[in-house]
Amino acid sequence: MKEFLKEVESSDIGKIQKDVFASKFTTYKVGGLVRAIIIPKNTDKLVLLCKLIKKYNIKYKILGNGSNLLFSDKTYEGVLIKLDEFDKIEFFGTKVTCGAGASLMKVARESIKKGLAGLEFACGIPGTIGGAVYMNAGAYKSDMGYITRTVKVLTDDLKIITLTNEEMDFHYRSSFLQVHPNYICLEATLSLQKGDKNALEEVVKDRRERRVKSQPLTYPSAGSVFRNPPNADPSGKLIEDLGLKGLTKGGAEVSEIHANFIINKSNASAKDIHDLILFVKDAVKEHYGIDLRVEQEFVNWE
Numbered sequence: 001m002k003e004f005l006k007e008v009e010s011s012d013i014g015k016i017q018k019d020v021f022a023s024k025f026t027t028y029k030v031g032g033l034v035r036a037i038i039i040p041k042n043t044d045k046l047v048l049l050c051k052l053i054k055k056y057n058i059k060y061k062i063l064g065n066g067s068n069l070l071f072s073d074k075t076y077e078g079v080l081i082k083l084d085e086f087d088k089i090e091f092f093g094t095k096v097t098c099g100a101g102a103s104l105m106k107v108a109r110e111s112i113k114k115g116l117a118g119l120e121f122a123c124g125i126p127g128t129i130g131g132a133v134y135m136n137a138g139a140y141k142s143d144m145g146y147i148t149r150t151v152k153v154l155t156d157d158l159k160i161i162t163l164t165n166e167e168m169d170f171h172y173r174s175s176f177l178q179v180h181p182n183y184i185c186l187e188a189t190l191s192l193q194k195g196d197k198n199a200l201e202e203v204v205k206d207r208r209e210r211r212v213k214s215q216p217l218t219y220p221s222a223g224s225v226f227r228n229p230p231n232a233d234p235s236g237k238l239i240e241d242l243g244l245k246g247l248t249k250g251g252a253e254v255s256e257i258h259a260n261f262i263i264n265k266s267n268a269s270a271k272d273i274h275d276l277i278l279f280v281k282d283a284v285k286e287h288y289g290i291d292l293r294v295e296q297e298f299v300n301w302e
Contacts, residue, residue, distance in 0.1 A: 096188045
């Protein structure tokens with residue numbers, strides 16, 4: 001690791017933060033020490049970084065806003081790559097091309113300001129474009145799959161290619177990138193429609209007010225914990241009907257406001273949250289015979 005970081009520094013790849021805690025970069029506000037976080041300056045520097053990672057056989061992960069991840073409390077013996085510099089947003093008529101590091105909410109806000117419809121669902125999702133494409137993030141019966149036209153990626157053999165919407169194979173909270181985890185999203189082009197700016201802003205305002213009332217926004221969380229199962233009640237209702245609202249493990253709690261949220265209520269450890277997720281999952285499986293799928297990704301638990 002020491003030699004790897006030395007070569008990264010001498011190659012002027014970008015900003016490096018050494019021995020930082022994942023808790024500073026995740027919305028759950030938990031997670032152990034990370035050996036380094038690297039923010040490459042541009043695509044060429046990212047490619048060079050990937051070459052060095054292969055050369056030194058370094059463990060790595062691409063990190064967006066950390067809004068759908070649960071890091072363990074252990075030290076992550078590798079590097080996290082943040083694409084903060086890949087944040088350009090450009091509009092071309094009803095299309096918008098945005099870098100993987102651009103804020104999804106910012107892209108949504110700027111689209112609405114221009115009277116473009118299609119991203120209203122994203123105004124409350126605190127992720128990056130890259131993370132949203134990877135997860136096929138969505139809400140209000142819409143998702144990235146409906147609006148993503150093309151995605152530019154860096155392949156595992158370090159070639160830059162463009163994937164079409166069809167090739168991205170979007171489904172409910174899934175995409176081509178989830179089954180090709182070594183591909184890195186660089187940018188996405190979204191196809192929107194002309195709309196009425198005032199009407200769009202009213203929709204967003206109404207949804208914001210409903211979110212404040214229906215979601216525990218005052219505590220750290222990672223949004224919905226479980227995907228809604230097909231042909232059954234939503235996960236939140238299944239959990240609530242089991243009387244699990246307010247259940248705690250350490251500093252973690254099943255939210256009293258929305259049962260499909262687990263919150264870091266009182267200095268929870270990653271293990272507190274992890275154990276509570278698995279307890280709820282097991283309880284639903286035992287009572288209903290439904291194996292809920294965790295929407296969040298567990299990192300460094302092996």
